[in-house]
Amino acid sequence: xxxxxxxxxxxxxxxxxxxxxxxxxxxxxxxxxxxxxxxxxxxxxxxxxxxxxxxxxxxxxxxxxxxxxxxxxxxxxxxxxxxxxxxxxxxxxxxxxxxxxxxxxxxxxxxxxxxxxxxxxxxxxxxxxxxxxxxxxxxxxxxxxxxxxxxxxxxxxxxxxxxxxxxxxxxxxxxxxxxxxxxxxxxxxxxxxxxxxxxxxxxxxxxxxxxxxxxxxxxxxxxxxxxxxxxxxxxxxxxxxxxxxxxxxxxxxxxxxxxxxxxxxxxxxxxxxxxxxxxxxxxxxxxxxxxxxxxxxxxxxxxxxxxxxxxxxxxxxxx
Numbered sequence: 001x002x003x004x005x006x007x008x009x010x011x012x013x014x015x016x017x018x019x020x021x022x023x024x025x026x027x028x029x030x031x032x033x034x035x036x037x038x039x040x041x042x043x044x045x046x047x048x049x050x051x052x053x054x055x056x057x058x059x060x061x062x063x064x065x066x067x068x069x070x071x072x073x074x075x076x077x078x079x080x081x082x083x084x085x086x087x088x089x090x091x092x093x094x095x096x097x098x099x100x101x102x103x104x105x106x107x108x109x110x111x112x113x114x115x116x117x118x119x120x121x122x123x124x125x126x127x128x129x130x131x132x133x134x135x136x137x138x139x140x141x142x143x144x145x146x147x148x149x150x151x152x153x154x155x156x157x158x159x160x161x162x163x164x165x166x167x168x169x170x171x172x173x174x175x176x177x178x179x180x181x182x183x184x185x186x187x188x189x190x191x192x193x194x195x196x197x198x199x200x201x202x203x204x205x206x207x208x209x210x211x212x213x214x215x216x217x218x219x220x221x222x223x224x225x226x227x228x229x230x231x232x233x234x235x236x237x238x239x240x241x242x243x244x245x246x247x248x249x250x251x252x253x254x255x256x257x258x259x260x261x262x263x264x265x266x267x268x269x270x271x272x273x274x275x276x277x278x279x280x281x282x283x284x285x286x287x288x289x290x291x292x293x294x295x296x297x298x299x300x301x302x303x304x305x306x307x308x309x310x311x312x313x314x315x316x317x318x319x
Contacts, residue, residue: 004046007079010072012039013051017069018304019311020058027312073301080297091120091283098127099147099287100136102271104226104245108298109291116290133201140274147287151201152270161279162272163288164317166245166295169268169310170206172260173230173247174239183263185213186239193217194238197224202269206241209267226250233257243269244303244314245295254306261309268313271295292316 015025016036026033044051051065061069091097097117101110114128131139133150140148141157152162174180178191186193193214196203207214221238223229229240230250234257247259273291275284296316303314 004042006039006042007076009039009043009046010076012036013043013065014069014072014076014301016040016052016059017061017065018301018308020056020060020308024311028315077297077301080293091117091124093281094121094124094283096125096127097121097147097283098129098145099149100129100131100139100145101149102133102136102151103130104249104271105149105299106130107249109294112294112298113287113291117287132199134199137274140276143276146276147284148274149271149291150274151205152272153201157274159277160274161277161284162274163284163319164270164272165288165291166271166300166316167268167314168243168245168271169266169313170209170241170243170262171247171307171310172239172262173233173242174258174260175233175236176256176258178239178258180258180260185210185263188216188218191236192220192238194221194223194229194232194240195219196229197222200224202243202246205269210241230257244307244310245271245299247307248299248303259307266313270317292318 012025012029012031015028016022019025019028022033022036025031025036029036031039040052047064047068049064050062051068052059053062099117101113105113110128110130117128118126129145133153136145136148136150137153137157139145140160143159149165151168152164156162172180172185174186175191178186180186196206198204221232223232226242226246226249229242230247230253232238233240234250234253241262247257250257273284273288300314300316304310
């Protein structure tokens with residue numbers, strides 16, 4: 001690369017393009033605010049053009065910045081994926097590995113993780129399943145799985161270690177063009193509220209948080225699939241409460257959907273990797289590290305680009 005174009009500069013530019021804020025970018029990257037500004041100045045000087053309109057608050061991409069962002073994001077995504085693939089190379093000693101994953105990741109992350117693990121396992125019996133968070137919690141507690149990636153129930157499990165991966169905030173999703181009143185849920189007399197299936201942890205978390213606020217909304221629909229739920233909202237059948245990780249799976253419907261911040265204090269579910277406490281090596285830590293990178297690259301970055309109000313709420317978590 002030409003002198004002055006660094007990986008750190010590209011990462012700072014990517015974050016600034018998403019947040020438009022030096023302060024938020026500093027929080028996201030772990031740099032000081034002066035360091036963020038200096039990285040951007042160095043990058044713009046190296047390229048010989050302004051990438052962001054510094055006179056706007058929040059800062060906006062210039063036409064050159066829009067063009068450069070696409071290439072920068074592609075390059076960073078490939079580098080992060082390569083880093084993820086190298087993280088879990090030392091798995092040849094395993095005789096067997098079974099892992100369960102929630103279906104939120106079916107479209108993008110699960111195939112990538114399966115490939116990374118399978119290529120690192122030689123002479124190993126490998127099993128990967130998808131299931132609900134409640135089912136995965138039972139399976140890992142009963143030692144029917146070695147690893148599980150799911151939403152945390154908030155309750156400790158005996159003999160199980162939890163490695164936090166991501167914070168996944170809840171949000172309101174409505175048909176595009178629907179009028180939404182700030183700081184209020186939709187009118188009970190309007191479009192119906194589309195609920196998740198009662199056996200699902202996500203439904204239990206939503207109802208535990210909102211309590212009596214959801215009682216005026218009749219229980220007409222109960223849906224067990226993220227995609228089916230988003231399809232129904234897209235068709236104007238009703239509105240729902242979901243999370244960015246569920247919403248990003250339904251990219252084919254995004255042109256017919258709008259997402260908003262929920263009223264009141266924000267709340268979120270935690271996605272974690274669960275492992276038995278009898279592991280004698282770093283396999284759970286390595287898989288957790290790989291998942292954080294995959295979630296950041298393929299779920300969080302695209303979500304923040306499309307839904308900037310999630311900045312500071314949707315994020316990877318570290319021990």
